[in-house]
Amino acid sequence: MKVLLLGSGGREHALAASLAKSPLLTRLIAAPGNPGIARHAECMPVAVDDLDGIVRLATEQAVDLVVVGPEAPLVAGVVDRLAEAGIKAFGPSAAAARLEGSKAFTKELCEKHGIPTAAFRRCRSAEDARAAVKSFGAPVVVKADGLAAGKGVTVAETLEQAYAAVDAIFAGDGGEAVVEEFMAGEEASLFALVDGRTAVILGDAQDHKRAFDGDKGPNTGGMGAYSPAPVLSPALIDEAMESIVRPTVMAMAEDGAPFIGFLYAGLMIGPDGPRLVEYNVRFGDPEAEVVLPRLKDDLLELLLAAVEGRLKGVQPKFRRETALTVVMATRGYPGAYRTGSEIRGVEKAEARSGVTVFHAGTKQDGDRLLANGGRVLAVTALGADASEAQMNAYSAVDLIKWPEGFCRRDIGWRAAAASEEG
Known part of the structure; x- marks a missing residue:
């Protein structure tokens, strides 16, 4: 199969690395991609907001499936445009993408269908x-x-x-x-793969939104994550699927906007059980960088099953290990920052067993790797438990030489403390 992957961040690098393992794959194209994605795919300079260019590229390259990474083209209707051109795409229509594109839409849907969430x-x-x-x-x-x-x-x-x-x-x-x-409790993320009517669990994670250690500083796109999330017990996951995710999927189908794609439920776990914080209509970033390395199954096969409405009875399987990722960001992020600083030592970090460095905001300048964004690298490591995964991830981080970058030094602190106590 020829697959076109849209996006250029850490999430898309994680998707590319997983797709590249599939025996179904014959060629992977990325638009626009990044230096990390280029290890798995042929990168082409088409921006994710260039819907005409995306349809043209998919048509000219005769791709069998388009996998949409980021949310903006989904909300803008790229899946609808591809469908009009007769091209199969994984991701929700613009109507279904309102679950992320409009927080008010989602809150009103929850109110109408009795889905637990905060008053608003x-x-x-x-x-x-x-x-x-x-x-x-x-x-x-x-x-x-x-x-x-x-x-x-x-x-x-x-x-x-x-x-x-x-x-x-x-x-x-x-x-x-x-x-x-305000909802008190502990936040966690639950991911589902949805084919329009059936939703199956595709992993769980916890991320760290605040910029600095101790959960201080401004909110960011995410400074690190780990999977699985100990706070999400099997019973809580089942409750969230039955009371939140599946009712949402059925409501969208009944309203004539069936949801196909990754449905990311941000949850608040409190004394009354899980409540919905908000939905995203694509994989999380940096959560994809910890969920996908644990996935045992063929990702491409799963995405095809979703697009073709064949998820009933599917149960994706995961490795037992914990995955933990540390985001390395440019100093100043999430405020103003400068791009173009050089990063060294990524190869040394990746030489460590069980470590992958996902590129989130980089560009290649000859032999030099340069920072080209706010969140730049996601250093992911596996371990027998959260404590070991944390130790492995920071050992790899310390091999990367980038004076203009910074990272939190406490990613996974809750899970690591729990695993040490256990």
Whole structure:
């Protein structure tokens, strides 16, 4: 099979590495790809927001399947455009991608179908949002309604912080916001593979959103992750699938927008069980970098089964080991940062057993590897438990020489502490 993979981040590198193992694969093309993806695929300079270019590339290369990595082209309707051209694609339609493209849409769907989530108010003006903030009180959560690359959420500890978040959302041309009650508990991520009506579990993980050690600093797209997540017991996973994921899948089908693709449920685990924080309509990043290395099954075969409506009875299998990834980011991220600094030692890190360095924001300049983004590398290691995976990952991180980069030094601290106690 000829496969076209869309994207250029760490998630897409993890997808490329897994797809490349499939005996079904004859050729893998990536658009636009990155230096890490180039080890597995032929990279072509077509941007993920160039829908015309993507359809043209898929047609000219006669690909059998397009796998869409990031959320923006999904929300923009790339799967619909490919379908119109007679090209099979893995990912939701624009109508189904509203589960991530509009937080208000998802909250209203949950309200309609009794799916457990935080109380909320949809706000179309700053005045309405400020009133909602006041009614909920602090702490309170303020979210921009649309896509925000994982950074459109403010967990405000004071009313002043919440009002500032509201002002930022409605500045300029304005927008919409969702104001939610604060949910106490521990966050975890559950991934499902969906074929329109059937949803099967595709792993679980916990990530670290805050930029600095001790869960301090601004929210980011994710500074590290580990899988499996000890907080998600088998019983809690079953409960989340039955009370949250599967009702959502059925609701979308009944509404004429069947969901096909990766459905990523961000969960809050509290005293009353799991509640939905929000959905993403693609694999997580950096969660893909810890879930996919544990997958035993043929990823390409699973994606085909989803696209062709054949997931009933499928149960993906995973390795017993824990995977842990540490994101190395450019200093200044998630604020302003400079690109172009040189990174050395990646080969030494990857020479360690069980270690893979996924490229999230790099570019090649001759023999030099340069930083070309905020989150730049995801250093992933396997271990018998979280403590060993953590030790292996940081041993690899320490072999990478990049003075202009930084990383958290406490990724997986909860799971590692639990495994040491055990």
